[in-house]
Amino acid sequence: xxxxxxxxxxxxxxxxxxxxxxxxxxxxxxxxxxxxxxxxxxxxxxxxxxxxxxxxxxxxxxxxxxxxxxxxxxxxxxxxxxxxxxxxxxxxxxxxxxxxxxxxxxxxxxxxxxxxxxxxxxxxxxxxxxxxxxxxxxxxxxxxxxxxxxxxxxxxxxxxxxxxxxxxxxxxxxxxxxxxxxxxxxxxxxxxxxxxxxxxxxxxxxxxxxxxxxxxxxxxxxxxxxxxxxxxxxxxxxxxxxxxxxxxxxxxxxxxxxxxxxxxxxxxxxxxxxxxxxxxxxxxxxxxxxxxxxxxxxxxxxxxxxxxxxxxxxxxxxxxxxxxxxxxxxxxxxxxxxxxxxxxxxxxxxxxxxxxxxxxxxxxx
Amino acid sequence: xxxxxxxxxxxxxxxxxxxxxxxxxxxxxxxxxxxxxxxxxxxxxxxxxxxxxxxxxxxxxxxxxxxxxxxxxxxxxxxxxxxxxxxxxxxxxxxxxxxxxxxxxxxxxxxxxxxxxxxxxxxxxxxxxxxxxxxxxxxxxxxxxxxxxxxxxxxxxxxxxxx
Numbered sequence: 404x405x406x407x408x409x410x411x412x413x414x415x416x417x418x419x420x421x422x423x424x425x426x427x428x429x430x431x432x433x434x435x436x437x438x439x440x441x442x443x444x445x446x447x448x449x450x451x452x453x454x455x456x457x458x459x460x461x462x463x464x465x466x467x468x469x470x471x472x473x474x475x476x477x478x479x480x481x482x483x484x485x486x487x488x489x490x491x492x493x494x495x496x497x498x499x500x501x502x503x504x505x506x507x508x509x510x511x512x513x514x515x516x517x518x519x520x521x522x523x524x525x526x527x528x529x530x531x532x533x534x535x536x537x538x539x540x541x542x543x544x545x546x547x548x549x550x551x552x553x554x555x556x557x558x559x560x561x562x563x564x565x566x567x568x569x570x571x572x573x574x575x576x577x578x579x580x581x582x583x584x585x586x587x588x589x590x591x592x593x594x595x596x597x598x599x600x601x602x603x604x605x606x607x608x609x610x611x612x613x614x615x616x617x618x619x620x621x622x623x624x625x626x627x628x629x630x631x632x633x634x635x636x637x638x639x640x641x642x643x644x645x646x647x648x649x650x651x652x653x654x655x656x657x658x659x660x661x662x663x664x665x666x667x668x669x670x671x672x673x674x675x676x677x678x679x680x681x682x683x684x685x686x687x688x689x690x691x692x693x694x695x696x697x698x699x700x701x702x703x704x705x706x707x708x709x710x711x712x713x714x715x716x717x718x719x720x721x722x723x724x725x726x727x728x729x730x731x732x733x734x735x736x737x738x739x740x741x742x743x744x745x746x747x748x749x750x751x752x753x754x755x756x757x758x759x760x761x762x763x764x765x766x767x768x
Numbered sequence: 769x770x771x772x773x774x775x776x777x778x779x780x781x782x783x784x785x786x787x788x789x790x791x792x793x794x795x796x797x798x799x800x801x802x803x804x805x806x807x808x809x810x811x812x813x814x815x816x817x818x819x820x821x822x823x824x825x826x827x828x829x830x831x832x833x834x835x836x837x838x839x840x841x842x843x844x845x846x847x848x849x850x851x852x853x854x855x856x857x858x859x860x861x862x863x864x865x866x867x868x869x870x871x872x873x874x875x876x877x878x879x880x881x882x883x884x885x886x887x888x889x890x891x892x893x894x895x896x897x898x899x900x901x902x903x904x905x906x907x908x909x910x911x912x913x914x915x916x917x918x919x920x921x922x923x924x925x926x927x928x929x930x931x
Contacts, residue, residue, distance in 0.1 A: 414925070415921060415925070418920075418921030418922075418924055418925060419917040419918060419920075419921040420917075421921070422916065422917040422918075422919075422920035422921045422924075423913065423917045425920065426891075426913060426916050426917065426920075428818055430898065435812070438812075438814065438815075438817050439811055439812050441817050442805070442808070442811040442814060442817050443811070445802075445805055445817075445821065446802075446805050446806055446811075448802075449798050449799050449801075449802040452798055452801050452802045452805065452821070453792050453798045454924075455821065456788045456791060456792045456798070456801075456821070456822075456825055457788070457789070457792045457924050457927075457928065458920060458921070458924050459785070459788055459818070459822070460785045460786070460788035460789040460792070461920070461923065461924050461927060462892070462920070463782070463784065463785035463788075464782075464785050464789075464869070465782050465785070466782060466866055467866065467869050467870060467873055468892065468893060470866065470870045471870050471873050471874050471877070472874065473877070473889055473893065474889070476886070476889060476890045476893075476894045476896070476904075479882065479885060479886035479889055479890070480886050480890075480904050480905065482882045482885075482886070483881075483882040483883040483885070483886040483905055484905070484906070485882075486881070486882040486883070686867070689864075699864065700864070701864055701868075733861050733864045733865060733868075734859075734860030734861040734862075734863075734864055735860050735863050735864060736860050743860060744860075747859075747860050747861070749836070750833055750836060751836075751861070752836075753835075753836040
């Protein structure tokens with residue numbers, strides 16, 4: 404038995420002992436001698452203390468139980484009885500092995516619906532071939548929309564599509580008969596695309612091209628990558644291959660590279676100059692929280708958090724200590740409230756905050 | 769916690785749970801709680817050992833947060849009380865961490881055996897007694913306790929980031 408394994412087994416035993424104490428307290432079984440035994444058990448090892456505190460926290464986590472989707476008791480009992488008819492031949496003595504078997508039973512099939520990816524690919528590719536043959540007849544003058552620090556705006560384009568620009572962002576809109584192209588030069592935008600299969604909607608950043616027909620998606624251009632989150636419908640994402648590009652040259656004749664990643668509602672990909680990551684499940688509320696004046700971070704390095712804040716606040720955050728940039732931040736912040744972030748950093752990470760008129764400087768203690 | 773809940777309501781209970789969780793994330797804090805328990809001279813005198821443990825853990829965590837925030841040791845007691853105000857929802861990380869826990873917890877429940885899953889939910893959420901659960905599942909009462917202990921410990925492990 405490896406050391407890891409024996410350690411894990413021991414942790415399991417401690418966790419179960421802690422859970423058993425918890426049930427005993429719930430049942431009111433713990434009398435004076437039980438109380439002493441409990442204290443003695445805690446005093447045996449810090450691992451016992453940790454296990455009991457954790458299990459109490461789980462037990463008392465009202466929000467967790469309220470928020471988790473649970474089957475009701477009747478359904479659970481029915482399922483349990485149905486399952487026991489099948490497997491419990493060996494469990495008639497009610498021994499521990501039965502519990503073990505039962506716990507090791509394979510999980511129920513995943514609830515996720517299978518997406519017919521083949522069908523999606525075919526339809527989007529069909530649209531792509533369509534444009535290549537139509538060509539374009541007229542080119543509108545490009546339109547530039549730009550926002551300053553702390554400014555957000557929503558624009559309705561000539562075809563009825565809308566784009567919401569986050570702070571310190573810039574897009575160039577180049578519509579022609581064949582296609583609706585938007586270059587995201589800086590920052591982040593949420594696109595709600597009016598459906599028109601004959602005229603695909605294409606968003607380009609330095610590292611990605613996103614092709615949509617009619618859908619809603621968010622594109623965020625970061626330091627060396629572009630994050631694409633689909634709210635509704637589907638898009639096809641491909642890397643642009645234009646390395647390190649600042650300005651985007653419109654490659655009018657280019658049919659996008661045939662290798663595209665298809666991203667559906669509720670999914671997200673990250674594109675760099677050389678690759679598009681595999682599709683991941685996305686937290687849509689988090690990705691679009693900026694449209695409600697909020698920032699949602701999930702284990703994001705402080706360096707990127709600060710970059711995001713600096714988009715919205717006239718007073719700049721500055722890291723005096725580059726190492727601080729690696730701290731992972733999780734939380735929901737209002738981007739008008741810098742004190743919320745500084746309090747958080749002070750309390751959670753012991754960061755020293757010095758504020759001047761123009762800057763908020765962060766340092767190690 | 770039952771007594772605490774009666775006197776201070778659900779919010780404090782939620783606050784305490786969140787505090788317990790935070791305390792267990794820092795090994796030094798668990799060690800400190802352990803050492804304080806070892807220093808208790810007359811364990812038999814502790815009437816409510818659960819509440820005692822929570823209180824010790826809460827103090828240790830509070831001390832730690834004060835040191836972290838660089839606040840002076842001797843603070844106005846009133847300020848201490850308001851700073852530790854029972855509102856974990858004001859913590860920006862609370863919601864994100866909750867979503868994370870819900871996801872892990874839901875997955876953990878799905879991995880439990882149907883009987884362990886049923887026993888856990890009926891006991892914790894529906895308030896059924898051990899005997900009632902035993903009857904509905906057609907197993908013995910000690911068996912229900914085994915299911916509960918296994919299920920609770922399993923979910924806890926799945927929620928533990930350190931693993």
